[in-house]
Amino acid sequence: MTRPLQLIVAIAACLIPIPCLAIPATEMPPLDLRLNDPTPTTILVRVVAHGSMVLGKEVGGARVTITDVATKQILTTGIQQGEAGDQNQIMRTPRLMEEPHYSSRPAAAFTATFDLRYPTLVEVTADGPLAYPASSQRASTTAWLVPGQDMTNDGIVLHLYGYIVQIEHPKPHEPLIAKDDVMLRASVRTLSGALVRPHGDWDSRKTHIYGELMIGDRVLERLQLFYSGENAAFEAPFFVPLPNDAPDGITLRVIAADPANGNVGIGQAKYPVLSERLRHNSSRTEPR
Missing domain, CATH: 2.60.40 (Immunoglobulin-like)
Structure with a gap:
């Protein structure tokens, strides 16, 4: 047998499938049902x-x-x-x-x-x-x-993100007398309930806290609030405008904003404004 013929026979022998080693293509490995x-x-x-x-x-x-x-x-x-x-x-x-x-x-x-x-x-x-x-x-x-x-x-x-801002005084919807000097008081807390105050873990010195007196959607006055340790709140005085200037009453809005961490909170409430004459008339009325 010539050498080329021997080589062809050897290659053909390698291509003959051996039954004991062959895996039929139609058979799948057994499934582990617990996996499903x-x-x-x-x-x-x-x-x-x-x-x-x-x-x-x-x-x-x-x-x-x-x-x-x-x-x-x-x-x-x-x-x-x-x-x-x-x-x-x-x-x-x-x-x-x-x-x-x-x-x-x-x-x-x-x-x-x-x-x-x-x-x-x-x-x-x-x-x-x-x-x-x-x-x-x-x-x-x-x-x-x-x-x-x-x-x-x-x-x-x-x-x-945010703050719990609550106006403590005057109470929401409480009638205000024109020309009265009223103290705005508000508390500021994190959303978890922790007080925001100077020198604390939530330092109010790093937070812009201010109030706004509004008539309708127009800001009449901006109020810089200062911390009152006695009440654990922030305060600022304001004058109540005349009823003619605020026929539908006023809105007080308090804003707390920390530009460093993105927390912002707003609290606001509306108040009717009464004429100062009502106070004078009530003071003149004598009890029966």
């Missing part, structure tokens, strides 16, 4: 005031809603409950990026467990603080939930 079973998966959501503490029971907590992005179905909704957290741990303790920020001590959170068969993209939405609807804010994010991969420790953290 629903797997409990826990997600923890924590709603916090930006630059401050966790929204806890002091401010009514926050509502958390988790929605399936693909189907738009609400998977769960509920209220974040618990404490605002440890102020020293949250605000003053240095930590590495991977270290927990809010969960090293007990703090409010919302927890849910789902039986998942496959990765699910969800939208997580938070609204709060629930006890102060006039100051309520909303934040949302999307995240993948993977079967068996729990999200715990700090969990998914949603930051709400």
Whole structure:
């Protein structure tokens, strides 16, 4: 046999299939049915005031809603409950990026467990603080939930921007007498309920806090508010305009804005204005 013929025979022998080593193309490896079973998966959501503490029971907590992005179905909704957290741990303790920020001590959170068969993209939405609807804010994010991969420790953290600004005096809708010298007093707190004041963790010296006296949508006067330690509030005097100038009353608006961290809060209320003659007439009336 010539050498070229020997080479052809050798190559042909290599191409002959060996039955004991061949794997039929129609056969599939056996399925592990447990891989397709629903797997409990826990997600923890924590709603916090930006630059401050966790929204806890002091401010009514926050509502958390988790929605399936693909189907738009609400998977769960509920209220974040618990404490605002440890102020020293949250605000003053240095930590590495991977270290927990809010969960090293007990703090409010919302927890849910789902039986998942496959990765699910969800939208997580938070609204709060629930006890102060006039100051309520909303934040949302999307995240993948993977079967068996729990999200715990700090969990998914949603930051709400803003302040709780409340006019303490005069009381909203209280009638004001024209030409009276009235003290405007307002309190400012973070959305977690912590007081904003000078030299504190939430330093009012870094925040623009001022009032506005308005007639309709026109600002008549801007009032610079100063901190009163006695009342833990910010104050400024103002004169009540004449009823002819404010036939529909006045509006007092207080604004707190921190340009460094983006927190802004507004509180406002309306007041009817009465003629000063009503006061004189009432003082002349003698009791029977």
